[in-house]
Amino acid sequence: MADLVVGMAKSVVDGVLSKTQAAIEEEANLRQNAQRDLVFITGEFQMMQSFLNVTDNERLKNLVVRTLVKQIRDLAYDVEDCIEFVVHLDKKNRWWLRLLKPARCIMPCLAEIPLDEAVADIEQLKARVEDLSRRNARYSLISDAGSTLSPPEPVSRAAVGATSFNRITEVTKNRKGQQGDLTQLFTKEDGGLQVISIWGTEGGGQGMASIIWNAYIDKDACKTFTCRAWVKVRHPFNPREFLRSITAQFHASMPKEEEEEAVIAVDVLKKMSARQGDLLAEFVRHVNENKYLVVLEDLSTMEEWNAIRTFFPNRKNGSCIIVSTQQYEVASLSVGHPYQVLHLNQLSAEHSVYAFYKTGFECDGVQGAKTIGRVSLGMDAISKKNTAEEWMKVNPLAGRESQMKDLYDHTKEALWWSYQVMSVWGIAGVGKSYLVRKLFCERILMKRSIHQKYGWVDVSHPFNLSDLSRSLFLSFHSESLHACEPSYYDNMGSKNPIVQCREILKQYKCLVVLDGLKCTKEWDLIQAELVSGSHAKTLFIIITNEQKIAKHCRDDKGEFVFNVKGLEPEAAFHLFEQISMKNALLSSLSHGEIAEVRELTSKCGGLPKVIVEIASSLASKTVGWMEHARSINKKFMQELETNRELNKLDGLFDWMNAYFRNCPDFLKPCIFYLSIFPQDHIIRRRRLIRRWIAEGYSRNNHDKSAEENGEKHFSDLQDLSIIQQPTSLALGNTRTVLCQVNGFFREYIISQRMEENLVFELDGSCVLTTQRTGRHLVISKSWRRDRIVFESIDFSRLRSLTVFGMWKSFFISENMKLLRVLDLEDVSGVKYEDLKKIVKHLRRLKFLSLRRCQDICHLPSALGHLRQLQSLDVRGTSILNLRKNVTKLQKLQYIRAGMTNPAEDHHVGVQVPLGIGKLTALHTLGVVNISVSGTAVLEELKKLTQLHKLGVSGINMSNCNKFFCAISDLALMESLSLRLDRDSQRCLEDQTLPLDSLRSLKLYGLGGKLPGWSNQLSRLAKMDLEMAALMKHDIVFLGKLQELCILRLRVKHLQDGELNFCVITNGIEDDSYKKIKILDIGCSLSVPVTFGSKTMKTLELLKVDCSSTSPLQFSGLENLSELKEVLIKCPSDESLKEHLQSLLSKHENKPVVNQDRCS
DSSP: OHHHHHHHHHHHHHHHHHHHHHHHHHOTTSOHHHHHHHHHHHHHHHHHHHHHHTOOTTGGGSHHHHHHHHHHHHHHHHHHHHHHHHHHHOOSOOGGGGGGGGGGGTOTTSOOOHHHHHHHHHHHHHHHHHHHHHHHHHHTOHHHHHHOOOOOOOOOHHHHHHHHHHHHHHHHHTTTTOOOOGGGGSOSSOOSOEEEEEEEOTTOHHHHHHHHHHHHTOHHHHHHOSEEEEEEOOSSOOHHHHHHHHHHHHHHHSOOOGGGGGGHHHHHHHHHTSOHHHHHHHHHHHHHHSOEEEEEETOOOHHHHHHHHTTSOOOSSOOEEEEEESOHHHHHHHTOSSEEEEEEEEOSSSOEEEEEEETTOOBTTBOOOEEETTEEEOTTOOOHHHHHHHHHHHSOOSSOHHHHHHHHHHHHHHHHTTOSEEEEEOOTTSOHHHHHHHHHHHHHHOTTOSOSEEEEEEOOSSOOHHHHHHHHHHHHHOSSSSOOOGGGGGGGOSSOHHHHHHHHHHHSOEEEEEEEEOOHHHHHHHIIIIITTOOTTOEEEEEESOHHHHHHOOBTTBOOEEEOOOOOHHHHHHHHHHHHOTTOOGGGSOHHHHHHHHHHHHHTTTOHHHHHHHHHHHHTOSSOHHHHHHHHHHTHHHHHHHOGGGGGGHHHHHHHHHHHHTSOGGGHHHHHHGGGSOTTOOEEHHHHHHHHHHHTSSOOOSSSOHHHHHHHHHHHHHHTTSEEOSSOOOOTTSOOOEEEEOHHHHHHHHHHHHHHTOEEEEOSSOOOOTTOOOSEEEEOTTOOOOHHHHHTSOOTTOOEEEEOSBOOGGGOOTTOTTOOEEEOTTOBOOOHHHHHHHHHHOTTOSEEEOTTOTTOOSOOGGGGGOTTOOEEEOTTSSOOBOOGGGGGOTTOOEEEOOEEETTTTEEEOBBOOTTGGGOTTOSEEEEEEHHHHOTHHHHHHTTOTTOSEEEEEEEOTTTHHHHHHHGGGOTTOOEEEEEEOTTOTTTTTTOOOOOSOOSEEEEEEEOSOOOOOGGGOTTOOEEEEEEEEEOHHHHHHHHTOTTOOEEEEEEEEEGGGOEEEOOEETTEEOOBSTTOOEEEEEESSOOEEEEOTTBOTTOOEEEEEOTTSOOOEEEOGGGOTTOOEEEEEEOSOOHHHHHHHHHTTTOTTOOEEEEEEOO
16 A cells, blocks of 8 residues: 555645645745745755655655655645644734733743744744755655656566466366376377477466476386477577487487497487488488477477478377477467367466367376367356356345346346447446346346347456457357357467457347456457447447446447446345355344444445355354454454455455555545544535545645535545445435445555554543554544543644544643644534633634534634634534624635424524625525524625525515525525525515526425426426425426436325325326435325326335324335335334335335334
8 A cells, every 4th residue: 555655645745835835925924034944845845746756656665765755744744734824823913912022031921922933833844854855865765766767677478478368377277276287188099199388477487397397207208208309499490400409319318228328428419410311311210110209498489380390290109299388379379279278387376387288189187178160168068048047046136136127227228229338337346247147147048038149258458359359259159158268269260350259249139248348448449349330239238347437438329337336234234144154143143243243244345245255254164153253353454355265355455456546646635534434424425525625635726616626526436436325326416415434445444544644543442552643533432531541642733533422521632733623523512611622722623513512502702713714513503693703714614503493393593693794705504594683694695606505594575585686696506495484485486586506405384385486496406395285286396397306395285185296288197207216205194195107217215204193195106116215204103114015015126114213
């Protein structure tokens, strides 16, 4: 993970440069010497930035370089903190304070002048920068890194051969792990001239020579072959020298009496100097009369082979020629067709040696093969259909029925619309290939399948289109699911495999799976040579790990992409249980032990590959099963990386390392930051993004705001599957509101974070230690709140404090001077006195969250001193008004306030002061009670032109017109929440909505009619309605909102006493609610709820709130073809759940019915 060190350092240094340059430009009152120091520091950091840009993984293997990178990172953090102090805290000219400077010696209570303190800090930092520069000069690090670049190593011809042959390695590995012996290939009976080629991957040259030599001097071989010769082929090939050498060696190897052995060397010299005619005659005599063994070392071209081969006619006496070559093509072509391959030796993980020999030679220990047509198949080959049936039997679905159905439907849609390319993507280990293989087999077994030929190819790397085409051609003709073994590649003859595949793809309707595409250039070649011009009904399914590649793989109709997600928690646990608890151990486990097993399963991140490997390891433990499970759970990532029983995960870790290495540098701090949150913790998207902004991980740039960049970072991490939705439901074009950190990624991040010295956690019974330090402190629920341990921590560099569980007043220290983020969401025990202490000591706060700290009734008057504060979240507290001092916080971008009214289950807005319009940076504001705040506040709202999200309450007849006039200029508004006063239910009916870019709209307290805003809601994706009554025309209106994905309805009365989601025009039902994914309904009466045959065809989650009413009565649930889950919020009565389970028992999707008990 060395590259992550550089990524983190580069991110911090980038931030330092921008802030330092801003300090030079903006701080006019900065002392001249401090300004010169900042200029010097900026120049030095520019050099450090260049150093980091050219520091690659190879250089990071040098421990001195790694140390320098960490020192640069730590220095960058300190410089950034100092610059922020200068820029934000010493804006005013306070010359009069300097008159009091001499009095400090007798009045220590007088504080240091902030600018003087900052100048002193800058001088110290300059000295540290100079020390770092001198240290670099001492070790010559930066100059070495940037001076020269090593030329790329040439690709050897052997490596090119390995490209063509990398699938042979996989095949031979699957042959029961056996390795062959070269001598077993020698035929015992006299037969035709045998040719054996020995080929090795790069680095296998010495191993090849050793293997051949051992066979050459083998006692049985010496007896079998009367004449033997070992010749190194010269370049260029010299026939005369070749004959002289081989004839002399034939003569030397002939059986002789003991007394003759002394003169062998003399005879050999005579033969070497013999005339050409005599030499040729003796060579012919040896070849015709004797059984010989000839080794040709370093044969490099087929031209050489053709020249040599003419010297050895086939006398059918069992003679043998061994060809040693580094060229795969020479090895495969010289033995003839068809041929087989034997794995001779594994020199290392990358280097192996193989023997090629012609099919049909019955050799010791090597079973022959049967040739069928032009493709050689094993004796146990069975038909493709039988193979598919067998595969289906031994590979049942485990918790993936819904996803399998989605993939199947996706494929049907692709075929229906004549797409020729469909991409399937997901992170490594998520089971993409498994699902597609299931689909592949089902298609083969279909009685009326539209496809005539089926091909599956695992794409080899480095990529070679000829190899891929060769594999695909053989897969079309093979009776197995995959292509024939690579040992039969050359049975295709001399015709170009690309041309042969193109002919088949053009003539037949084919289903082709290409598994493992790694870059877009690979697809461009495939598209141009194979996809283009293929049959209109041919479908290519591309499997890849990356979304970018999946979207790139398309035909003329555009992209058609399917994303494979990890298993849901219950499905993951079921799979784990199914494999690991074969002896019915689950029944013997206690509730606590089952919870531990679920925790272990959660850490697998829903990745079947990880689940299966760990579960299989546990299944082999007949004694101490639970102890072994605890051991893995306690040291999860360490066990996976070091336990040899889990070595099949090595490839996954290689992919993970590459995954993080390829992440943009600006994302790496965001990734490490995720380890702050506990396992399986539900995180609000907005909470995470606002924290990133406060930490400086998401910053403004020339074309995007920090908020927009934060949204992009969040989206990027979602695409990487590092964060994911708590549910697998697809929410269409709506933003993810809640997320979780993938359990496997979280464990991986935690295993790396100590090296970065960023996040440290207090949990359980922490002991006293001086090593507990870092920049982000997490206090977990499980920590015992030991004050002695807490006060032993060095807080001088602490940037964030996150608390879970119970609060203690000693959690705030005056040493936390650099703290930017204080997150107390859902923390109990926070009092007003604690809040006063927070405001007093933590003057650099940028993010303060007291969400749902219900004991807080008002904010301190000193809140205005938090001049850097950007985010203030007091929602769910008991605060009813924001004081005037909040208007001093001109950097505020985010204000969330309002308390929950338990009686009516909604948020009551807060009173805001006049002057709120000064906060022109506000992006989010709510909930504002405009009835209490007064109409003058509406004039202030006009000034907040950067607002994207606004929530208000207290809308009534007297202020309604002024409110809509006030928001008419808020062109960036995307989310609007309105709550009407009780006596003003009809005040919106005649209003025109002055906004046309809304994506979310919440209307509470409506009467019996929706406002006619259909033209302004064309982009609306989420709608929340609370109404006294719902009319039929309103149901029709909602059904025609084209982009609506989430709909929440709370109604007291219904027209005709029913809720019928069915839109009828001229007696014919129309398609309606076309994009709805989530429907949440509640009604105060027991009424029938009906779903038409053409409504909500994409609905996946149905929520039913019957906590205070009689159960609703449902019909038409079978029409909801995509339904996956029904969630009931109701008392402990099980009757509705049982009723819904009965109605859904015959549903094709088998939706689950879950109950969220409210009492």
